[in-house]
Amino acid sequence: MKKGGIFKQILFLIAISLFTVSCCPEMFGPRNYQLTYDGNGNTGGSVPAAARYFEGVNVAVAGNTGSLAKIDFTFSGWNSQVNGLGSNFAVESHFPMSGSDLTLYAKWTPCGSVSLTFSLSTPNYHSITFSSSDISIARGSMLYISTTNTTLSSLSDWNWYIDNSQQISQTTSTFNWDTTGYQPGEYIINVSVVYQGIAYSGSLRVTVTY
Numbered sequence: 001m002k003k004g005g006i007f008k009q010i011l012f013l014i015a016i017s018l019f020t021v022s023c024c025p026e027m028f029g030p031r032n033y034q035l036t037y038d039g040n041g042n043t044g045g046s047v048p049a050a051a052r053y054f055e056g057v058n059v060a061v062a063g064n065t066g067s068l069a070k071i072d073f074t075f076s077g078w079n080s081q082v083n084g085l086g087s088n089f090a091v092e093s094h095f096p097m098s099g100s101d102l103t104l105y106a107k108w109t110p111c112g113s114v115s116l117t118f119s120l121s122t123p124n125y126h127s128i129t130f131s132s133s134d135i136s137i138a139r140g141s142m143l144y145i146s147t148t149n150t151t152l153s154s155l156s157d158w159n160w161y162i163d164n165s166q167q168i169s170q171t172t173s174t175f176n177w178d179t180t181g182y183q184p185g186e187y188i189i190n191v192s193v194v195y196q197g198i199a200y201s202g203s204l205r206v207t208v209t210y
Helices: 003-023
Strands: 032-038 051-054 058-060 073-079 094-096 102-110 113-122 125-130 134-138 142-146 159-162 175-178 185-195 198-209
Touching: 125 185, 175 185
Parallel strands: 032 102, 113 142, 125 198, 134 198
Antiparallel strands: 032 051, 058 094, 073 102, 113 125, 142 175, 159 185, 185 198
């Protein structure tokens, strides 16, 4: 065979190979797909950077690396649907990359709140009672405790404690607790105040969850 003919055959084979790679990449291994994060209505911060992964690769779910925030809500992971009704993807969990592009939407949980009321039922039972004595709240949420009782709200020198640790910066009938720095588990909030020479007190069990 002439050298020119061999050269033409080589060029032809190279052309066929390039065409096959561009049109049928699955013949040469799995394709890669894009994973994108969406803030889903965030009012601050930024989402993790998008990245591409080959199908089947074990992917680590990003955390709230860009300090996403939404007023009156707490970030609580990711979901495959914007309405939160799809598959949940917990921070730092792992999953195999699907065979298509995937967008994960931030999940937002309303900040926790609980109100307290004042009880003067009998002289021998001087209590502050809460609307719920046992609640759960996601770690990173704000717990707001307040009262609509005008007698309570006018008092000063309140004493608030979290597991017997006095919160010296909070001395009014309103108590705000940012659970971000606390490990998941059970905590007891105690409160006391003196009214007309009588000490009133109450407690609330809070379970901080992941």
